[in-house]
Amino acid sequence: MTLVRWNPWREIDTLQRQLNDLFEDTRVPSALFERAGVRVPAAELQETETAILLKLEIPGMEAKDLDVQVTEKAVYVSGERKQETKTEEKGTTKSEFYYGKFQRVIPLPARVENTSVTADYKDGILNLTLPKVEAEKNKVVKINLDQASA
Numbered sequence: 277m278t279l280v281r282w283n284p285w286r287e288i289d290t291l292q293r294q295l296n297d298l299f300e301d302t303r304v305p306s307a308l309f310e311r312a313g314v315r316v317p318a319a320e321l322q323e324t325e326t327a328i329l330l331k332l333e334i335p336g337m338e339a340k341d342l343d344v345q346v347t348e349k350a351v352y353v354s355g356e357r358k359q360e361t362k363t364e365e366k367g368t369t370k371s372e373f374y375y376g377k378f379q380r381v382i383p384l385p386a387r388v389e390n391t392s393v394t395a396d397y398k399d400g401i402l403n404l405t406l407p408k409v410e411a412e413k414n415k416v417v418k419i420n421l422d423q424a425s426a
Contacts, residue, residue, distance in 0.1 A: 316380045317353060317402075323385055328406040330382065335400030336373070342402070346390040351404065354379035387411070 320331040330351060334342065337357055345352040359375040388406040396403045 316378050319380070319382055321382070321385075325408075327408055328384055328386065328388060330404040330406060332380075332402040332404075333400065334397075334402055337400070339397045342397070344395065344402070344404070346388070346393050346404070346406065348387045348390055348409065349384055351382045351384065351406070352379070353382070353402070 318333040322329040322331075332353060334353075334355065337355055341357075342353065342355045354377070356377045357373075357375050359373075384406065387409040389409055390406075392407045394405045
């Protein structure tokens with residue numbers, strides 16, 4: 277019989293990988309849709325020295341149907357894409373479009389000034405410019421070494 281030493285860090289690493297896989301998936305399981313998932317908007321995040329630029333792909337919706345809320349640490353986006361109802365006597369329709377409600381919370385890598393956010397929604401792309409809080413911007417601080425050695 278071989279003696280195997282238990283390593284608690286290995287279990288934590290496994291859990292971390294599983295959580296990463298869960299959050300990387302863009303299809304969120306839903307009890308309402310057993311066969312298909314609810315689609316959440318794809319996001320692209322870019323951080324500069326002064327701001328965070330967030331781009332969300334939300335095609336086929338009007339700006340008035342979107343709810344965007346920004347805190348210092350996250351962006352919350354929700355909306356509902358309503359299905360157009362058509363009555364036809366003959367024929368079938370096959371659709372791969374996603375209809376229904378969606379929501380997504382995107383944590384931000386730095387604190388932002390949520391009162392100074394600018395937004396632009398054009399051609400199904402929502403662009404948010406989130407200026408960083410002054411304390412979060414990279415500042416160069418001179419260290420006085422004379423006092424440190426004394």
